[in-house]
Amino acid sequence: MSDNTHKCDIGFVGLGVMGKNLVLNLADNGYKIAAFDLDSEKVGAAMAQDVAENKTGVPRVVGCSSYTELLSQLKSPHLIVLSVPAGAVVDQVCQNLIGAGIHPDDIVIDTGNSLWTDTVERETKYKENFIFFSSAVSGGEVGARFGPALMPSGSAYAWTRVKPIWSAIAAKVDAETGKPLERTKPGEIIEHGEPCADYIGPAGAGHYVKMVHNGIEYADMQMICEAYHVLREGLGLDCEQIADIFAQWNEGVLDSYLMEISVEVLRHKDAETGKHLVDLILDKAGQKGTGLWTAVSSLEVGCPAPTISQAVYARSISSFKDLRGETSQKLSPPASVTISEDEKQDIIVQLHDALYCAKICAYAQGFQLMKLASVEQNWDLNFASIAKIWRSGCIIRARFLQSITDAFERNHKLENVLLDDFFAEQLSNYQQNWRLAVARATMIGIPIGAISASLSYYDSMRSAVLPANLLQGQRDYFGAHTFRRLDKPENHKFHVEWTEAGRPIRKI
Structure with missing residues (x-):
């Protein structure tokens, strides 16, 4: 090939599960791909699948x-x-491309789950060699194949070149209703609707937003698991009964991808034993780090994200399987309680409302964290746009993300989702059942740390006065850390010798 006419449109490095499916998605949308992987068998597999699915007969x-x-x-x-x-693999590939003769006006797009600070550093590191761009991808294997949510960031110029491609392969939603427009088979194209891809901001912004997306994902998954735990261990329901309940919940405000797949997981039977597979899965959760990164960032930024953090802790405590087995024989449970059939129905309703309220608070924490990071990094994030991106294609896609979009479109300066009239009303309407669900789970000894953390967050956020006054007194007592007074200007600091009654307070 001697000219651009017959050459490929896009080069692709990495043909694992996500990579291969992104390649085929690009091909479906009319792009010709040059593909490379250190494992030649993966290259062959991608080419073979393209041939099998390609109706044109021309290799893509x-x-x-x-x-x-x-x-x-x-x-x-x-x-x-x-x-x-x-x-390190990202940098190794970049160095290999430099060695192969990449040009300064070429664009390299990192679609992996890189730490956002690494992305910032790479844009500067490689600016003399090529344009380093990033685009976080969410949606898993199916999303990559048929339409992911994409969170690109970096050079604004690079985005002008990437935008048509990303708009083509991204998931789509109906512009009027916000409902996903899903394609499910090779070669199917959705040419209308709003793409779940938009420019996030400067280098690192897209990966930060994807990091928070994953933190919310941790919380959402954990809260669904806690509801399952109450229904299974607290009420004694079987997998099919819980799947029926979750399927019903998925018809209303809890409609989401994670609720949908939870139903399928609960119904799945093991081919070997005939039992429900979920009952045979070891209760030790894995994690790849993005939820942890979100929790750490919330501490660094000074933004409370207790539901997300608790979800990370829950995965950690699950890993202590042997220790839990030992302590389960040592630590006594609460007194057993008989629950009538009527009470079970009440608890199911209460648990639904608790899950909804807790979910709102988890998303509120995630969006406030992004807002504070945006100010700190001077990113000027568009939160209505971010919520729109997440409406389809990604793991946390859910019906109520349209309501979050609406909230930020009503007030783009909204400091916290809880301040929006719609969400404030929702929490007010459902909070009593939320409290009853937490109380009931506590009394029967079922841990629901994430749902409880959301309730504590809600109660803290609605409290004009918190006990930090005593805390500041304690800090001043042992460390002379000073305190401010309600009856004095806030910029004045004071210290007192607490051990001698009557000692005067000194202004510092």
Whole structure:
């Protein structure tokens, strides 16, 4: 190939599960791909699947055996997408591309779950070699294949080149209703609707937003699991009964991808034993770090995110399987309580309302964290746009994200979702059942840390006065850390010698 006419539109490095599906998604949307992976079998598998699914008979995926060949197959200026593990691998690929002769006006897009600070550093590190751009991807294997949510950030110029491609492959929602417009088979294209992809901001912003998305995802998953735990262990319901309840919940305000897949997980039977597979899965949760990063960032920024943090803790405590087995024999449960069938129905309703309220608070924490980070980093994030991106394609897609979009469109300066009239009313209407659900779970000894953390967050946020006055007294007592007074100007600080009654307070 001697000119751009016959060359590939996009280079792609990394053909794992996500990478291969993104390649096929790009191909469905009319792009010709030059693909490379250190594992040649993955390249062959991607090419074979393209041939099997391609109705035109013209190969859309061209396999490459080296970085040099990859660049030679591409139109100029080059556009190269990376789908490789976060961390050192990203830099290794970038160095290999430099060695292969990449140009300064070429664009390299990192689609992995990189730590946002690494992305900031890479944009500066490689600016003399190429344009480093990033675009976090959410939606898992199916999302990558048929329409993910995309959170691009970095060079505004690079975005002008990437936008048409990302708009084509992204998930779509109906502009009028906000409902997902889903494609489910190869070759199917949705040409109308709003794409779940929009420019987030400068370098690092997109990966930060994806990090918080994953933190909310941790919280959402944990709260659904806590509801399951109450229904299974507290009420004694079986998998099919709980699946029926979750399916019913998914018809209303709790409509979400995570609720939908929870129903399928609960119904799935093990082919070998015939039992419900979920009953055979070891109760030790894994994690890849993004939820932890969100919790750490919330502490660094000084933004409370207790529900997200508790979800991280819940995964950690699940890993102590042997210790939990030992302590379960040592620590006594609460006194057993008989629950009537009528009471069970009441608890199910209460649990539904608790899950809804707790979910609102988890999202409120995530959006406030992004808002404070946006101010700190001077990103000027558009939160209505972020909520729109998350309406389809991503793991936390849910019906009520349209309500969050509406809230930020009503007031783009909204400091916290809880201040929006719609959400304040929702929490007010359902909070009594929320409290009853937490109380009931506590009395029967079922841990619901994330749902409880959301309730404590709600009560803290609605409290004009908190006991931090005593805390400041304690700090001044042992460390002379000073305090401010309600009856004095706030910029004045005071200290007192607490051990001698009557000692005067000194202004500092």
